[in-house]
Amino acid sequence: MATPHPRPEWLESAGKKDGRYLLGPLLGHGGMGDVYEAWDTLLGRLVALKVLIRLEPASMVRFMHEARLQARFEHPNICRIYDIEAHGGAPRIAMQLVRGPTLEDAARDLELAEVVTLTARLAEILGDAHRGGLIHRDVKPGNVLLEWQETGGWNPVICDFGLALALNESSLTQPNALTGTPAYMAPEQVRGDRRLICPATDVYGLGSTLYFLLLGRPPCVSTVTKEMLRVKKDQRFPKPRSLEPAIPAELEAILLKCLAPDPGDRYPTMAVLAKELRGFLGQGPAGRAQAGPSGRPARRPWLAASAALVLVGGLGGLAWRHGISQARWSELASRAAQEAQNLDLALAKEESLPRHDIRPALVRLREASGVLAGQYEAMGPEVAGPQALVRGQAQLALGEYAEARTNLERAWADGLHMPETAFLAGLACAEDWLAETQLAAYRGDPPPPADEARTWLQRARGLSRDREEYAAAFLALMDGDPAGAVEHARTSQEANPWRLEATPLGCLCLIRLARQNLLHGDPQAALRAYREAQQWAQAGLGRAPSCGRLHHAFLAAALGQAALAQNRGGTPAMPLDQLARLAAQALEINPDAPAAQGDWLSVQALRAMAQRARGQDPRGTLEEALAFYWTRTQEPRPPALRVAHMVLYWQMAEREADKGGAPDAPLAEALKDAGHALDSPRDYLGDLLHFKATLETARTPDPRPSLRLTRRQADPRAATPAT
Numbered sequence: 001m002a003t004p005h006p007r008p009e010w011l012e013s014a015g016k017k018d019g020r021y022l023l024g025p026l027l028g029h030g031g032m033g034d035v036y037e038a039w040d041t042l043l044g045r046l047v048a049l050k051v052l053i054r055l056e057p058a059s060m061v062r063f064m065h066e067a068r069l070q071a072r073f074e075h076p077n078i079c080r081i082y083d084i085e086a087h088g089g090a091p092r093i094a095m096q097l098v099r100g101p102t103l104e105d106a107a108r109d110l111e112l113a114e115v116v117t118l119t120a121r122l123a124e125i126l127g128d129a130h131r132g133g134l135i136h137r138d139v140k141p142g143n144v145l146l147e148w149q150e151t152g153g154w155n156p157v158i159c160d161f162g163l164a165l166a167l168n169e170s171s172l173t174q175p176n177a178l179t180g181t182p183a184y185m186a187p188e189q190v191r192g193d194r195r196l197i198c199p200a201t202d203v204y205g206l207g208s209t210l211y212f213l214l215l216g217r218p219p220c221v222s223t224v225t226k227e228m229l230r231v232k233k234d235q236r237f238p239k240p241r242s243l244e245p246a247i248p249a250e251l252e253a254i255l256l257k258c259l260a261p262d263p264g265d266r267y268p269t270m271a272v273l274a275k276e277l278r279g280f281l282g283q284g285p286a287g288r289a290q291a292g293p294s295g296r297p298a299r300r301p302w303l304a305a306s307a308a309l310v311l312v313g314g315l316g317g318l319a320w321r322h323g324i325s326q327a328r329w330s331e332l333a334s335r336a337a338q339e340a341q342n343l344d345l346a347l348a349k350e351e352s353l354p355r356h357d358i359r360p361a362l363v364r365l366r367e368a369s370g371v372l373a374g375q376y377e378a379m380g381p382e383v384a385g386p387q388a389l390v391r392g393q394a395q396l397a398l399g400e401y402a403e404a405r406t407n408l409e410r411a412w413a414d415g416l417h418m419p420e421t422a423f424l425a426g427l428a429c430a431e432d433w434l435a436e437t438q439l440a441a442y443r444g445d446p447p448p449p450a451d452e453a454r455t456w457l458q459r460a461r462g463l464s465r466d467r468e469e470y471a472a473a474f475l476a477l478m479d480g481d482p483a484g485a486v487e488h489a490r491t492s493q494e495a496n497p498w499r500l501e502a503t504p505l506g507c508l509c510l511i512r513l514a515r516q517n518l519l520h521g522d523p524q525a526a527l528r529a530y531r532e533a534q535q536w537a538q539a540g541l542g543r544a545p546s547c548g549r550l551h552h553a554f555l556a557a558a559l560g561q562a563a564l565a566q567n568r569g570g571t572p573a574m575p576l577d578q579l580a581r582l583a584a585q586a587l588e589i590n591p592d593a594p595a596a597q598g599d600w601l602s603v604q605a606l607r608a609m610a611q612r613a614r615g616q617d618p619r620g621t622l623e624e625a626l627a628f629y630w631t632r633t634q635e636p637r638p639p640a641l642r643v644a645h646m647v648l649y650w651q652m653a654e655r656e657a658d659k660g661g662a663p664d665a666p667l668a669e670a671l672k673d674a675g676h677a678l679d680s681p682r683d684y685l686g687d688l689l690h691f692k693a694t695l696e697t698a699r700t701p702d703p704r705p706s707l708r709l710t711r712r713q714a715d716p717r718a719a720t721p722a723t
Contacts, residue, residue, distance in 0.1 A: 006354060008046060010538045011039055019087040021049055021094070025539035037097060037542050040082075047082055047094040073132050077125045079145070079159035098157045099352060099543065100148060101498040104141035107213050109345050110154075113281060115213045116251070118146075118156055120277035122206055125158055127270030130199040137197065139205030140184040141212055148349045183218035184208040187261050200263035203273060207258025207266075214251075215243055219259060250280055333416055336386030339372050340393035347397050348499075351547040358546050358589050362398060369394030385414025389421065396428055401435070404428040419460045423467060426456030430474045434508075435638065442639035442675035450478035466496035473505055482516060485509040500547065503540040507533040507553035511560055511679050518564075518681055526681065527564060531573075533557035548593050551586035555579070555599040556679065562606055564681045566613075576607045597633050598640035601625055605647045612654065622652050643677045643684065646670050650688045657695065667692060 008024060016023045024037040027048060038049035074080070080096040100106075103118070110118070122144065126136060136143075138160060146154040186204035188196035211219045219237035240247045240255060254276050260266045267273040343365055350361040369390055376387035392407030408425035430453040437447050457471040469492035476485035489506030493499075510533035517525040537554035544550055558579055562572035572579075583600040590596060604625035608618035625648050633641050649670035653663035671692070676685050 006046075008037065008039065008542065010037075010542065019085075021047070023049070025542040027542075038094070040094060043082075045082075046097045048079075048097045049092055049094055051092040052090050073129060073134055075125065075128055077121075077155070077157050078129065079157050095159070096157075098145040098147055098159070100146040100154075102142050103144035103146060103156065103209070103213070105496065105498040106146055106154070107141060108216065109341065110213065114154065115210070116277050116281050118144075118154060119206065119210045119213070120274045120281070122156055122158070122209070123270040123274035123277065125156070126202050126206065127199075127274065129158075130202070130270060135197060135199065136202050136205070137189065138181055138184075139202050139209060140181050140218075141209050144209075148352060184212075186263070188263060196263060198263060199269060200266045203258050203266045203270065204260075204263075206270075206273070207255055210255055210258065211237075211240065214240055214247055214255070248280075254280065333386055333389075333418075336376065336383075336389045336416075337418065337420060340390050343369055343372075343390070343394050344397050348544070351544040353546055355545045355585060355589060357591075358548065359592065362590075365394055365397060385411045385416045388414065389416055392428070393424060396424060396431075399431075401428045401431040405432060419462045422456050423460035423463055423471060426453055426460055426471060426474070429453035429456055430478070433478065438639045438678050441678035442642065444676060454478055464496065466492045466499055466502070469495060470502050470505070473502065473509065477505075477509055477512070482509045482513040486513060498543070500540045500544055500550065503536055504549040504553045507537050507557055508679075510536070511556055514560055514564075515679060515681065523564065523568065527561065530557050530561040530564065534561065546589055548586065548589045548596060551582075551589060552593075552595040552599060555583055555586060555603075558582070559599065559602050559606070560679070560681055566606065566609060567682050572606075576603065576610055579603045580607065591632070594633065594638050594641055597628075598638070598644055601629060601641070601644035601648065604628075605644060605651060608648070608651045608655075612651070612658070617659075618651060618655055622648055622655065626652070639675060639678070642673050642675060643680070646674050646688060647684050650684065650691065654691060657691075663695065667695070 010024045011022060018038075020042045021038040021040055024039065026034060027037055028035045034051050036049045036051070038047050039045075040047050079098065081093060082096070083094040085092060085094075122139075126139065129136065136158070139158075143158060143160040145157045145159055147157060149155050182190070184205050185208075186201045189201060208219050211217075237259070240252045241249065254273075258266055258273065267276070346368075347361060347365055350358060372390045373387045376383045376390065388407040389411040392404045392411060395401075395404035395407060405425065405428035408421060408428055412421050412425060430450070433448060433450045433453050440447055454475060457475055460467070460471050463471075469488045473485045473488035473492060476482075476488055486506055486509045489502040489509060492502035493506065510529045514526040514529035514533075517523070517529060534554055534557040537550050537557060540547070540550045541554065558574050562574065562576065562579065565572045580600075580603045583596075583603045586596045587593075587600055604621055608621045608625070611618040611621060625644075629641070629645060629648065637645075647670075649666045652666040653670060656663040656666060670688055674685055674688060676683055
């Protein structure tokens with residue numbers, strides 16, 4: 001019996017109907033069409049739906065040609081075609097949905113052995129297609145999707161056969177037409193000579209892909225020039241080792257054979273190429289697939305951003321202080337940076353799996369960081385900095401920001417003056433600042449200074465575009481510019497769609513922008529900001545269903561929208577029962593996460609308010625929520641949980657007053673730790689104090705003592721916060 005496809009979470013709140021499909025997040029945009037995650041309502045399964053956007057006849061023919069060729073060739077590593085149809089005059093293809101990055105997006109995080117293994121596997125897959133009479137003609141990193149296997153390792157899936165050529169059929173292109181992606185094209189493709197297209201054409205494309213994976217750039221320019229169109233017999237790209245001598249000579253020889261200008265000088269079949277690559281992996285001399293300190297294969301130090309920056313910032317001058325050579329110090333610093341990135345990547349891979357309890361993965365992350373740090377510690381005091389870097393990055397991933405901050409500052413002080421170190425230390429300080437801002441707002445204090453976080457983030461220069469924009473988003477938020485922060489976060493996400501760090505931050509900035517709009521008297525603008533945050537988080541969850549921060553971002557935006565609707569006497573766009581289900585699902589990822597606990601309690605508080613407004617008794621809802629609060633949450637409780645405590649007991653006091661009971665005990669409990677909610681469209685402390693004043697006024701002919709007490713309580717600094 002086939003396993004039913006799980007229904008995506010976005011289906012609960014969105015999904016534009018388009019014929020038999022409900023459209024979800026936009027996954028990508030190409031030259032011929034847009035690709036959406038979609039739900040097939042007829043067959044009950046998730047698909048990737050490619051919709052043609054260029055409607056001229058040639059494009060329509062090409063589009064259908066891609067589907068026909070791809071559908072007729074069934075292979076576990078070639079993206080499957082489910083259905084072809086035209087809807088509203090536009091043809092579209094329903095394809096297998098592959099959850100994972102493209103090979104291009106994942107390139108800088110791959111280890112050398114992974115690069116060679118993936119290239120060998122792609123050669124085997126393309127070899128199968130060649131034996132089936134099919135030439136791809138557009139082999140490049142962007143046309144390979146990677147699935148993370150539960151047993152570990154990436155599984156490649158080749159897609160986009162829009163330029164494929166069947167050797168036993170006539171071509172869709174003119175005899176001398178230019179087809180393919182110029183930066184990865186074989187010379188015979190550049191000349192447009194179909195008679196020379198053969199399996200060796202894909203060998204060249206795969207060689208160009210390997211060149212990119214090793215050096216971070218394709219071998220040729222990205223546009224076609226007159227120089228490219230000339231028939232050339234010599235190499236028209238720099239040899240890999242001339243750009244990076246650390247590349248093994250044997251691997252360069254394999255690569256250059258793939259990229260020979262004459263098809264007859266390349267590998268005759270993909271099988272021969274795969275055998276050569278696997279033979280390279282099977283050898284053990286230095287520089288090939290050596291094991292690192294974690295037992296994993298050695299990375300490509302020339303491509304790791306952190307390692308490339310290790311030699312700047314005066315590291316060499318510190319070698320004498322540690323009593324080791326400059327080369328040894330740089331090697332240890334580089335290794336630590338790479339291993340720290342590996343830990344972060346492992347957690348990102350876990351979050352990309354279907355929704356599940358992620359706590360075991362967090363335990364493994366903590367244990368792995370401890371093992372690595374212990375290995376550096378055993379090397380002696382000269383590697384205190386690398387040890388601190390490994391610990392700090394793991395703690396940052398675990399949300400232990402104060403501890404991460406201490407270790408990352410220690411790594412910098414010990415000489416790891418890399419932009420990446422400054423960036424990570426800045427993130428730890430910025431996350432600490434966010435928590436302090438929440439607490440200050442709860443107490444009614446002015447926001448804390450962000451000078452330290454700002455200093456670290458401003459030091460982080462020379463990083464990738466997505467990380468520089470991510471840092472800029474935090475800086476804008478610290479400067480009180482949530483709108484500017486949103487734009488920086490959006491640019492960061494667009495610069496590297498697979499890395500989702502910017503999405504939760506962008507959602508937080510939109511929620512702050514909504515609060516700002518409310519204070520300026522513009523509830524419609526606030527509603528738009530909440531909706532955008534919800535949509536943004538929803539798109540991120542399509543890529544990382546087990547990311548707790550994305551679930552929290554989605555729920556925080558939805559809760560803000562629901563509270564705003566209740567304030568205005570309306571109905572929330574998303575029913576509260578549905579919100580409750582989503583909050584319960586978020587708890588499945590990490591039941592111990594205070595953010596997830598706070599979201600669940602906030603939903604219950606809104607449900608209780610809605611029940612009272614309808615004349616229903618909210619006692620059952622409130623008792624369930626309070627039992628959860630006292631048995632599931634732990635000290636020290638962050639402001640969000642303390643606000644939930646205040647609101648739930650206030651609602652219980654209101655309920656007792658409605659029923660003619662005694663509200664004094666729940667009211668006293670609500671007032672014990674009362675404070676302000678920073679990111680909510682409604683400051684419930686005012687409602688609580690108004691209820692208290694009304695209650696006291698009804699009991700005494702002179703309300704002034706009660707009103708004076710209310711004024712004192714209105715300043716949260718008079719309340720004693722929980723520790």
